[in-house]
Amino acid sequence: MERYNEITNKNQREIVLLQGRPCAWGKCFFCDYIDDNSRDTEAMVRLNHQVLSRVTGKFGVLEVINSGSCFELPQETLEEIRALVREKGIQKLYFEAHWMYRHRLEQMRQFMGIPIVFKIGVETFDWDFRENYLNKHADFHTAEEVRVYFESPCLMVGIQGQTKEMIARDIELLKKYFPRGTINVFTNNSTPVKRDEALVEWFMKTYDWLLEDPSVEVLYEKTDFGVGD
Template sequence: MERYNVIREKNPREIVLLKGFPCIWGKCAFCDYTDDNSRDEDEMLALNSRILSRVTGEKGVLEVINSGSCFELPEGTREEIRRIARERGIRRLFFESHWLYRKRLEEMRAYMGIPVTYKIGVETFNHEFRERVLNKHAGFKRPEEVARYFDSPCIMVGIKGQTKEMIDYDIRMVKKHFRLGTVSVFTNNTTKIRQDPELVKWFVREYAWLREDPSIEVLYENTDFGVGD
């Protein structure tokens, strides 16, 4: 599995995929990324240290992802991220967090001592689909609630049961309320959630213009950031 890459197009940055403790929720119907979680802290610290050693600071920005939230990274790994940021001239960090940690975001910002852009897996702003189908356990009803805490939502498209109207609304809300966003085309995995190929074809055609939008990154494959498996 690749765990380090340099993104050179939109929002240039280094990106690392680290290991963390189990996700605070871990029951999303579409997610099997939790297989990358661990309870072996020594093993996680060793692996994460090897990956972080590759960070050069060349872009001045580092994105750190794991199969969950940044708060689930071992304390030693968080300390190493902070040290590397100082030593290698990192001016901004990108972290991911579940909605359940929304009251702790400023805590991590203060700890790191540099600006942090927080991503959140919204998946969709359609509350019914997000909670009843995807089982996201994120109880917000309006995008404004998310924007109060987070900087960059990640939405998924191309899921069976999703509609064109839902996708249209989600992308409008990302553009209206957030400076940055990510759109991820759902890829079939080991869960029961399935891709809708016709909806994906429609999205790729209808939203081809997103390729040129500097504020939205589109992942047509879940490894398009150059990390993962």
């Protein structure tokens, strides 16, 4: 599995895929990504050190992802990231966190001592689809609620059961309320959730302009950031 890459098109940065404890929620219906975790703290710390040793600081920006939220990384790894920030002159971090951690984001900002862009897996702003089908366990009702805490929502498109209207509204809210965002085109995995090929084709044609939008990153494959498998 590749765990380090450089993103050189939009929002240039280094990105690392680290290993943390199991996702605190871990029950999203569509997700098998959470399998990349461990309960062996020493092994996680060793692996994460090997990955972080590749960071150069060349862009001054580092994104850290894991199969859950940044708060599930070992404390030793978080301390190593903080030291790396200072050593390499990193000026901005990207982290991801579940809605349940929204009240701890400022704590992480204070710990790291530099600006952090927090991503959140919204998947969709449609409450019924998000909670009753995707089982996201994120009970906000409006985009404005999310924006109070997070700068960068991650949306998912191309799932059977979604509609064009739902996707159009999601993108409208993303552009209206957030300075940046990520759109993941759903890829079939080991879960029962399935990709809607017609919906994906419609999205890629209708929203091809997003490929040129500097504030939105569209991931057609889950490995488009160059990490994972």
